[in-house]
Amino acid sequence: MSKTHVSTQINGDSYEFLCNTQQTLLDILRHELDLTGSKEGCSTGDCGACSVMMEDRLVCACLVLGVEANGKEIETIEGLSSGSSLDPLQQKFIDLAALQCGICTPGVLVAAKALLAKNKNPSEEEVRFWLAGNLCRCTGYDKIVRAVLEIAAEARNT
Amino acid sequence: MDYVAPKTAMEASEALVQDGAFALAGGTDLLVKLKTKFISPNIVVDIKQVPKITSIEESMDGWWIGAATPCAEIVEHESLCQDWPGVVEALSLIGSTQIQGRATLGGNLCNASPAADSVPALIAANGTCVISGQTGEREEPIENIVISPGATVLAKGEFILGFKLPKPPSGSGDAYLRLIPRSEMDIAVVGVGTSVSVDKNKKITSIRISLGAIAPTQVILDGLEDIFIGKEPDEDSINKLVSLAESACRPIKDKRGTIEYRTKIAGVLAKRTLNIAYERATNH
Amino acid sequence: MNDMTQTNFERALKIVGSRPARPDGVDKVTGRALFGADKSLPNMLVGRVLRSPYAHAKILSIDTSKAEKLKGVKAIITSVDFEDFPSEFVPNGEMVVNMKDITRNVMAREKVLYVGHTVAAIAATDEDIAEQALALIDVKYEVLPHVLEVEDAEKSDAPLLHDDMMTIGVEPAPTSASNVAKRVEFGFGDVEKGFSEADLVVEREFTTQQVHQGYIEPHACLASVSEDGQAELWCTTQGPFVVRNFCSKLLGFNAAQIRVTASEIGGGFGGKTVVYLEPLALALSRKSCRPVKMEMNRAEVFTASGPTSGAKIWVKIGVKNNGQITAGDCILKYQAGAFQGAPVGPGAMCAFAPYDLTNVRAVGYDIVVNRPKVAAYRAPGGPISEYGVESVIDEIALKIGMDPIDLRLKNAAKEGTIAPYGPKLGPIGMIETLEAAKDHPHYSAPLGPNQARGVASGFWFNIGGETSSSITINEDGTVGLTLGTPDIGGSRASMAMMASEELGVPMELIKPIIGDTNSLGFNFLTGGSRATFSTGTTVVESTREAIGELKKRAALLWEVSLDQVEWVDGHARLISGDEPKTMSLAQIAKQAGKTGGPIMANCSMNVTGAGPSLGTHIVDVEVDKETGRVSIIRYTAIQDAGKAIHPAYVEGQLQGGAVQGIGWALNEEYIYNDKGELENTGFLDYRIPVCSDVPMIDTVIVEVPNPNHPYGVRGVGETPIIPPLAAISNAVSRATNKRFDELPLSPPKVLAKLMHG
Structure with a gap:
């Protein structure tokens, strides 16, 4: 079976790859491009560990075919920090202990970043419903929600 | 499995006529079925590039919602939310934020689940859908589409192009x-x-x-x-x-x-x- | 082991008790951290597992010939590739395991005992070929009747999972096989006499369903065995040393042949303490002499790893009108899954352990059924038995018109109490957590319509065990820590903090890593709430040994006797002399070459003296009486941590455990159909709490120091999952004036009770 050639932008860089049509964007990121920051927790869109941005929309990379990425702009957890400086949200997660095992963290950060880009002043309820697709089994979500709310408040005050 | 992304409705219908062809819109149901080997398509037809299929338009007659418009985009449409808050609430409940970024009304209907969130609301709103096929377009009330769990009236080569909702009268x-x-x-x-x-x-x-x-x-x-x-x-x-x-x-x-x-x-x-x-x- | 003069309970602490950034924080927020499935090797094969479609069947034959001929298939293994073992219980760390069962769970031999049971495994050059090859393996089965529930499995005419299983612990010993693996009993006094003295006796039966740990990272590993039999194994596990021991026994390796490196671990909660894929990947790699990577998908995790037991329990408690408990009695019947080993022993031991009783009895039965073999899950066995007891306590409080916290305070276990399982308890925080609960504003806050408040307490032992860690003082004055217990929730931070506190150098100069199995002596796993306690103890001990060495080097450099040197704030200091003279750790380290060579220390010990941790939770629920939906409105978790090294991660344990308990109480359950197939094999229908299901989880950390740890640490990880089950059930019962005795409290069950009683 022949493969399809795909050109895409990931975190602002050009990537080209050959794609088996069954492969999901997550398969491509993890197995072909070694971008293993996006995690596979379920492969059915139920856990959010593979959250990425595609054309400025938050999606589960496990529910996008690799071939669909052709000509698209993708952003992953690997693009969240720039150079040696962490995104303030990343730093806040560390400061508030908003992670334990860390497997859900990349997906949660990508999703939270998407929320804050859209809504500068989210309520606790808005944060909770926005992140409902990002399962975390360690933290009970408390410190995650606090970190997002705090970073939103700080961003409003600067 | 082959993949095509036709640019016109006719090309899409021609691709969908083939044996083992499945239409791909948002993929939130299709990819799960693929992954769990519930289906093994010969060809996946990505219909998102067909004209009008991802647009939202308001006219004197009412609303057009492209069948492959992601729910997240529909939810952001303020005047549609004002006219049909129940419909928008229903489709906004389809899955997580991530799913909303991809899921579509066409997919929710054609997946033909008795539990599809948008369908009761669209039916209650007297919605119709425009079906595109090799012989052109036809319009059907939403309630006529699903015939049993997993099965629709769509013939080979047919797919849903979009949905029509009336302008609600005042009151x-x-x-x-x-x-x-x-x-x-x-x-x-x-x-x-x-x-x-x-x-x-x-x-x-x-x-x-x-x-x-x-x-x-x-x-x-x-x-x-x-x-x-x-x-x-x-x-x-x-x-x-x-x-x-x-x-x-x-x-x-x-x-x-x-x-x-x-x-x-x-x-x-x-x-x-x-x-x-x-x-x-x-x-x- | 601990010189009391060196305890730090009263000492002013600089680092311990603060909230610094964790050493692995940046790796975890950038996606750089490598988890089980994140590593690959050149020339790697993909491994896949063929699983049983039947709940119970004889394997008549397995024909792999067609699959072997498929191009790209490099190795196939079945039970013939594994040595058999006699039925014998052998220690592996603190676990006692039966290798006969372990080998059969890893790879079915005579029979398959649950849907998902491994029958064969394949390594191939890619995923598609591996999948095709699986379909070409021809397995002939003779399907047998199956049994899923304990009340069916214990019947005399039930299908037998194991023809040779004679119940242990009953007199006289049975002469015929059954599905009841063992009976255990704990307690003392005379419960019948106690009940006869009671003014009120309440007894009730409870049902709980099988639940899964629900870690987000599926099991994954990467094995590489070379032609000379040297094996490398990378895997996500709570215990690399335990994995090494299991795998070496199962595959006939010696311990030194297998080097196990623990990846970052994406949650475990007890579920990553045994082996599933690891021996398969090693066997496939040994056969193909190529690296083999294996990952479970989510459905495999649910069907073929180790959830915890569903259970039937009966609890009876007698009280005087003043609230004094006169007797407590319970019978616990836990599902073991396909092989014996339900956590009914610990369940029975801690059922009544929060209380100081004169007459108490807890009887447990370990019963095999055609479900996956259970593994540990956070306080294994405790949540189930204590749910029953804490529910009856609440019912009694209502019936005698007493505040439920006051009722517990009246009977609370304290220092000197004889625990129902035998020992006399040291200092524990039951009373302190109850008092903190009573004083908390949450406890007296007003409630809205259809809302009610529930309370429950929980007890968990915690463990110590074999532990080994080391410390190196680098030439530039930085410090390396090598630890043997994988860091699941921030333990690297706690270890670095304790070393930093002891040494008096900033935590940023201390680099903790998790060593592989060749770098340290045996470590029992991260589990039993033991890491901060046990590994922490060895870190403090080895750090103190390193400080002793640093002082010795300073004495050499100053040409004074050792007793003239003390260690203060990261410096050696000359005690006598006219002028104060100090030398920093870095200065000593720089000259280590000329004072005797590199400075390092290690500590290996079997750590004892873990202190039980008690918790009390308060929850407000709102019940929609038309739909049966229960919402959690407010939640407060209070627990004795002994000493919180890093309070934010202690809070995190309390919050995470509480929310796991909320899931267990409200919606999580294994749902089987009549063929014995699990119907909810994904997160869509196995409903763990999502972010919008829960409120903020308030926490109160109580500190009653554990005298057996240099800083007073008690394990905190497990206790928080115990109280939520009963606290929520009690709240729902109070909101509806119906006594609930079944979990989960899913909307259909709650509404049915409201409609039919």
């Missing part, structure tokens, strides 16, 4: 509620869409209620006119509605709910959606 309101065990991320145990219109005296002039997940396909409640037309809802009429909704149920027992539970909840949600829709109608 209209709609609502959708579903029961899920958690607050998010679940499939509806029961879903109910209700649409009502009232006159200046707050008397109901039209009413339409559709129930999901309580029978193999969505059910439209019969006999509402006799109970509600020309009146304001009261305890007696609401009790009748609850009985009507309960008796319309032909549910299955499965991992998501018992027959008794689904039947009971159908009545509760019919009542609650009527209250919300009526409230909206009287303020519209």
Whole structure:
């Protein structure tokens, strides 16, 4: 079976790859491009560990075919920090202990970043419903929600 | 498995005529079925580049919502939200934020699940859909599309291009509620869409209620006119509605709910959606 | 082991008790951290598992010939590739395991005992070929009747999972086989006499369903065995040393042949303490002499790893009108899954352990059924038995008109109490957590319509065990820590903090890593709430040894006797002399070459003296009486941590455990159909709490120091999952005036009770 050639932008860089049509964007990121920051927790869109941005929309990379990425702009957890400086949200997660095992963290950060880009002043309820697709089994979500709310408040005050 | 992304409706239909062809819109159901080997397509036809299929348009006649428009985009459309809050609420409940970024009304309908959230609301809103095929386009009421779980009336080569909703007359309101065990991320145990219109005296002039997940396909409640037309809802009429909704149920027992539970909840949600829709109608 | 003069309970602490950034924080927020499935090797094969479609069947034959001929298939293994073992219980760390069962769970031999049971495994050059090859393996089965529930499995005419299983612990010993593996009993006094003295006796039966740990990272590993039999294994595990021991026994390797490196671990909660894929990947790699990577998908995790037991329990408690408990009795019947080993022993031991009783008895039965073999899950066995007891306590409080916290205070276990399982308890925090609960504003806050408040307490032992860690003082004055217990929730931070506190150097100069199995002595796993306690103890001990060495080097450089040197704030200081003279750790380290060579220390010990941790939770629920939906409105978790090294991660344990308990209480359950197939094999229908399901989880950390740890640490990880089950059930019962005795409290069950009683 022949493969399809795909050109895409990931975190602002050009990537080209050959794609088996069954492969999901997550398969491509993890197995072909070694971008293993996006995690596979379920492969059915139920856990959010593979959250990425595609054309400025938050999606589960496990529910996008690799071939669909052709000509698209993708952003992953690997693009969240720039150079040696962490995104303030990343730093806040560390400061508030908003992670334990860390497997859900990349997906949660990508999703939270998407929320804050859209809504500068989210309520606790808005944060909770926005992140409902990002399962975390360690933290009970408390410190995650606090970190997002705090970073939103700080961003409003600067 | 092959993949094509046709640029016209005709090319899409030609691709979909092939054996083992599946249409791909948002992929939130299709990719799960692929991954779990529930289906093994020969070809996946990505219909998102077909003209009009991802657009939202408002006209004098009403609304056009492209069948492959992601729900997240529909939810951001303010005037659509004002006209059809129940429909928008229903489609906004399809999955997580991530799923919303991809999921579509066309997919939700064609997946043909009795529990599809958007379908009862679209039916209650008297929505129709435009079907594109090799011989051109045809328009069908939403309730005519699904014939049994997993099966639709769509012929080979056909796909849904978009949905039409009327402009609601003043004094209209709609609502959708579903029961899920958690607050998010679940499939509806029961879903109910209700649409009502009232006159200046707050008397109901039209009413339409559709129930999901309580029978193999969505059910439209019969006999509402006799109970509600020309009146304001009261305890007696609401009790009748609850009985009507309960008796319309032909549910299955499965991992998501018992027959008794689904039947009971159908009545509760019919009542609650009527209250919300009526409230909206009287303020519209 | 601990010189009391060196305890730090009263000492002013600089680092311990603060909230610094964790050493692995940046790796975890950037996606750089490598978890089980994140590593690959050149020339790597993909491994896949063929699983049983039947709940119970004889394997008549397995024909792999067609699959072997498929191009790209490099190795196939079945039970013939594994040595058999006699039925014998052998220690592996603190676990006692039966290798006969372990080998059969890893790879079915005579029979398959649950849907998902491994039958064969394949390594191939890619995923597609592996999948095709699986379909070409021809397995002939003779399907047998199956049994899923304990009440069916214990019947005399039930299908037998194991023809040779004779119940242990009953007199006289049975002469015929059954599905009841063992009976255990704990307690003392005379419960019948106690009940006869009671003014009120309440007894009730409870049911709980099988639940899964629900870690977000599926099991994954990467094995590479070379032609000379040297093996490398990378895997996500709570215990690399335990994995090494299991795998070496199962595959006939010696311990030194297998080097196990633990990846970052994406949650475990007890579920990553045994082996599933690891021996398969090693066997496939040994056969193909190529690296083999294996990952479970989510459905495999649910069907073929180790959830915890569903159970039937009966609890009876007698009280005087003043609230004094006169007797407590319970019978616990836990599902073991396909092989014996339900956590009914610990369940029975801690059922009544929060209380100081004169007459108490707890009887447990370990019963095999055609479900996956259970593994540990956070306080294994405790949540189930204590749910029953704490529910009856609440019912009694209502019936005698007493505040439920006051009732517990009246009977609370304290220092000197004889625990129902035998020992006399040291200092524990039951009373302190109850008093903190009573004083908390949450406890007296007003409630809205259809809302009610529930309370429950929980007890968990915690463990110590074999532990080994080392410390190196680098030439530039930085410090390396090598630890043997994988860091699941921030333990690297706690270890670095304790070393930093002891040494008096900033935590940023201390680099903790998790060593592989060749770098340290045996470590029992991260589990039993033991890491901060046990590994922490060895870190403090080895750090103190390193400080001793640093002082010795300073004495050499100053040419004074050792007793003239003390260690203060990261410096050696000359005690006598006219002028104060100090030398920093870095200065000593720089000259280590000329004072005797590199400075390092290690500590290996079997750590004892873990202190039980008690918790009390308060929850407000709102019940939608038309739909049966229960919402959690407010939640407060209070627990004795002994000493919180890093309070934010202690809070995190309390919050995470509480929310796991909320899931267990409200919606999580294994749902089987009549063929014995699991119907909810994904997160869509196995409903763990999502972010919008829960409120903020308030926490109160109580500190009653554990005298057996240098800083007073008690394990905190497990206790928080115990109280939520009963607290929520009690709240729902109070909101509806119906006594609930079944979990989960899913909407259909709650509504059915409201409609039919």
